[in-house]
Amino acid sequence: MRQPTETASPRLQRRLGLMDAVLIGLGSMIGAGIFAALAPAARAAGSGLLVALAVAAVVAYCNATSSARLAARYPASGGTYLYGRERLGDFWGYLAGWAFVTGKTASCAAMALTVGSYVWPEQAHAVAVAAVVALTVVNYAGIQKSAWLTRAIVAVVLAVLAAVVVAGLTSSAADPARLDVGPDASFGGVLQAAGLLFFAFAGYARIATLGEEVRDPARTIPRAIPLALGITLVVYAAVAVAVLAVLGPKGLADAAAPLSDAVRAAGADGLGPVVRAGAAVAALGSLLALILGVSRTTLAMARDRHLPHALSAVHPRFKVPHRAELAVGAVVAVVAATADVRGAIGFSSFGVLLYYAIANVSAWTLTPQEGRPARIVPLLGLVGCLILAFALPASSVIFGAAVLAVGAGVYSTRRALAARG
Template sequence: MSDAVVIGLGAMIGAGIFAALAPAALAAGSGLLISLALAAVVAYCNATSSARLAARYPASGGTYFYGRERLGDFWGYLAGWAFVVGKTASCAAMALTVGSYVWPGQAHAVAVAAVVALTAVNYAGVQKSALLTRVIVAVVLAVLAAVVVASLTSSASSAARLGVGGDATFGGVLQAAGMLFFAFAGYARIATLGEEVRDPQRTIPRGIAIALGITLFVYTVVAISVLSVLGPQGLGQAGAPLSDAARAAGADWLVPAVRVGGAVAALGSLLALILGVSRTTLAMARDRHLPHGLAAVHPKFEVPHRAELLVGAVVAVVAAMGDVREAIGFSSFGVLAYYAIANASAWTLTPDEGRPARVIPVLGLVGCLILAFALPLSSVIGGAAVLALGAAAYGVRRAVAARTP
């Protein structure tokens, strides 16, 4: 149980909290804490649905596999496509977070350098170990704890900044929840442990609940402390929210440590994300849903090197030209679409197959769709257009295959 919880914390408590608070505060205003609760509820439903599917189908591929098995080939493909494009945007957001905390004036250049370096690390077959995960979690928690203490004990802290005022709108709260969903990304990592833990039917759901509960507690305390010194407007305009909060609290000595913590968290997340996207790309290429050449595995390093290089190149271009807020919005749209299909797949499970309580996949599916379409209009249009492009490519491929003797 403890290992499952640590893995879940390692997947969730990372760079998202360093990056997502500012765009969420800009959207929600003083309703930020309500948005955080909504994002957590949707995350719990998604993770529970994924856990039940993983217990039924202990195979790699996640919803790309579940969607094909439960809903049909197209829905599995669309889930895989949504994952690849959404997580590619997540990679760019993490890279830009590295740049924002390491060297704000040259954030794009640092972001591209980080992508190039970690693509090379992945190419050589070096993967993030369980020990490194624990070290990163420890560093991040220490930094977050220091920011919380410095902020709440500062004379600049005011409880008056925490009240829900007239600047909080229903649409803004929903939009911020979609943004904050980005900070919970990775929670379903526990759902993939079916073959690695004892009594998975009991351990996985409990591990998910405990890890999500701890993460929500940490994020809530951090959000309260940062809001108390910056206020919703100040937080919404912050380029590096936790560094700005430490500075506003008069703890300038803490700023370098916060920058290091933010960079470490973002680099750890970026390494894992590039790895995950390239492996999903490999699986889709093997099934010929993507160009088959991307399925090539390096004879020495035993990694999907063409997929690694393609993902790294795309992320580097996006990081060089994009904005972290836009990347978070686009990423959230793609990942919410991915989990919407996971919830729809979980709905089709029978009681004998370990179906969750009916309300969970329903709430998860509806929540994913509402949060996805509550995101900024540019994220919705861009995300919908990319999904439509993927669907069109699928249709063309099927039509060509049908005509081929």
């Protein structure tokens, strides 16, 4: 196997401790999913929503374990782009990076539009662009400032979600019978819902892609990833139970703003504005962490000239990949200004599930001396990723496969031109 490679590009500074890494993962996972993915998942799974959540969590755990072991072995920016390149070859690393950058760019736009829809629905696109610009400026100013902002956002969102859970579970409108699995929970629907909910768990990738900026990464990353994932699962399960108990599967599936509808149905109308504000803050936290992760993968791909090499520059003062961050921010702003949020979750899930499929294959190749997890972990992760990816809505699968094919074509063309030159 290839050894960890060194590059001539300037290196990022290791400033993040365990708590910073955990909070960056929480800011992405909790912000991304709990306000965005519950309703479409309930539409697919019906009364099997909690089963779908458990399936998504198992696949996410396997992926997180594989990613943590690989990140400890290769503590540099890039995540599975780096792991695939080192363990499987340049093409597989490139394909993982392409899937991540394109899928997560769609996620960034979706989160920006979520901010706009809660803050000022009539001007959602304008607010989305403003949010992207503001958070790009924060990221440009340094990773430590981003970590402090994420810490504040996570605290606010957890407080709001705790209020939703208490309001739902203590309401007279709550009915435990609504949590039972009914005949509307088909096997295919549960798998599709699990694929959609996986979108909400994928934030732990941000910890791995920031590997070059984490102190003592061999120890910190394997601890931070399962911690962030475990906390997120507990929060998701509590919120899903509370909302289902109040609204029921059909009410949740039909809800435009599930958590707001749940507190209203629970008789806590005064919490409605708080929940809307919390949703906007959560989406901001997710957007902040997403831009961090996409820019670091862009940096790694630019270092290897799979993307323009100018994007590999590191700012001499702030020690961040400033050109990559500006480029990512510009692309996301354009998408947020023009795109519809519908379908973004499905497209993002497809790309990220294939990204983690490559991570699991990479982890399979580790030796016991390199910290390989138990064989069942990457195997179950790989099979789970592929099943959930192709259980997604057909439009997401077709569009996602087409985008990956374009990426593979770009790679092949660039290699052919290089061989001729």
